Amino acid sequence: MIRLCRLNEENRVKAAGLSVKEHQKRFLDSAPGIIAREEIYRDCNGRVYVIENDGEAIGLALVKEFTEEPLGYDLQQFMIDGRYQGRGYGSEALKLILEELSEERHYDQVEVCVKKDDREAIGLYLKNGFKDSGYVDENVPDAINMIRTLNI
Amino acid sequence: MKEKKIVPVNENLISAAAVIHSLSWKESHRSFCTPEFIELHSPGHQLEYIKEKIGNGSDFYMLLDPEPVGIVSVTGDLIEDLYVLPDIQNRGYGTELLRYAIDLCKGTPSLWILENNDRAKKLYLREGFRETGRRNMITEGLDEIELSLESENFREE
Numbered sequence: 009m010i011r012l013c014r015l016n017e018e019n020r021v022k023a024a025g026l027s028v029k030e031h032q033k034r035f036l037d038s039a040p041g042i043i044a045r046e047e048i049y050r051d052c053n054g055r056v057y058v059i060e061n062d063g064e065a066i067g068l069a070l071v072k073e074f075t076e077e078p079l080g081y082d083l084q085q086f087m088i089d090g091r092y093q094g095r096g097y098g099s100e101a102l103k104l105i106l107e108e109l110s111e112e113r114h115y116d117q118v119e120v121c122v123k124k125d126d127r128e129a130i131g132l133y134l135k136n137g138f139k140d141s142g143y144v145d146e147n148v149p150d151a152i153n154m155i156r157t158l159n160i
Numbered sequence: 161m162k163e164k165k166i167v168p169v170n171e172n173l174i175s176a177a178a179v180i181h182s183l184s185w186k187e188s189h190r191s192f193c194t195p196e197f198i199e200l201h202s203p204g205h206q207l208e209y210i211k212e213k214i215g216n217g218s219d220f221y222m223l224l225d226p227e228p229v230g231i232v233s234v235t236g237d238l239i240e241d242l243y244v245l246p247d248i249q250n251r252g253y254g255t256e257l258l259r260y261a262i263d264l265c266k267g268t269p270s271l272w273i274l275e276n277n278d279r280a281k282k283l284y285l286r287e288g289f290r291e292t293g294r295r296n297m298i299t300e301g302l303d304e305i306e307l308s309l310e311s312e313n314f315r316e317e
Contacts, residue, residue: 075250076250076283077249078287079250079251142290143285143288145282
């Protein structure tokens, strides 16, 4: 069974060893880099979720909050380890993340920045209710920003 | 009683609207205008500006939480005068006023920003506005640019 855990002393080492497939590596940071962001984004409520399947770490996701309007959650670095992909774990984990944020409810929307040619990721987000906002950050011209409104 | 609400700016609220307009305008223009020009935009000066605009058919609205926190004006499909008190920006008030103003427009909502206002630009782009390409020169080397809400707004189902 898939569940979400916060990064802790027990899962940290295992989480740091996770890795996507070779062709996906240019789309995100390495696992240690993702883990480091919890500290980097402390001021904007950054947290790393470890995705576990039957108690074993299989993926990571980072959520922080925007400090400028429009306010919302910023989902980044969402990944499932290459060895565990293709089994629907990504969708399952994404649903859990959205449920978690819906319950916490600091904001009513989640934004995710995805590289334009990362078709696997874009497909996953579209399937889970995200829409292309049409906004392209001038600093990241090769990525689109997808937004999903949290269910009320 | 203490809930957040948006109300039309009437005679009782117009002075508060002028104070918000003045404080926020000064803060957002301070980095690139002369001190004399900044000080010209006093609450009294902005009060006259708002009165004249209402006289010419614009509608002003104020967000109360429960104290006055921000304003916006709507003239047809044109959204202007979106100002939130400087100390309480980036808490969602501006976005709330913007979405309220968008709902009041019958056609395609549009607005103008100074081209050097990166923060405003990013806010409007993330809300679904796009540059139309129209621009006006304000002073030598500084243009205002028009943004309008895409007809295929991603928020609409």
